[in-house]
Amino acid sequence: MSSVKPDKQQQHDVFQAIADPTRRSLLQLLVDRELPVTTLTGHFPMSRTAVSKHLRILSEAGLVTERKVGRERRYRLEPEPLLELKRWLAFYDRYWDNKLDALKRLVESDES
Known part of the structure; x- marks a missing residue:
């Protein structure tokens, strides 16, 4: 019998996690630095508990990590x-590039 536990499966995927504007804003705040939840909460018109719930979803998607420093929890992207x-998204970049190239060819052929 193996004592190895299966990896914890992500409870939220990246697409679900970034679907909410508050979570996208949290990610932007964490781009260059690690911040405590109290500092993050100051950027939003909601309770610390609500911000913590958003951070938990981001954490479950693997987008943030947390570490305890003294009595506070700090989060990092x-x-x-x-x-x-x-x-x-790269697929759709190629799609739009192809559409714009086709439009350019059409416009240039009409100018001749």
Whole structure:
């Protein structure tokens, strides 16, 4: 019998996590620095409990990590899961590039 536990499966995926504007704002605040939940709460018109719930969803998606420093919890952005979003959006970049190239060819052929 193996004593190895299966990896904890993410409870929220990246797409679910960033769907909420508050969570996107939290990620922006954490881009360059680690911040305590009390500082993050000061940026939003909601309770510390509500901000903590948003941070928990981001954490479950792997987008933030937390560490305890004294009596406070500090949060830091983990950008690697955003690569999944980047790859997904890259397909649509190619789609729009192709559409714009086709439009350019059409316009240029009409000018002749």
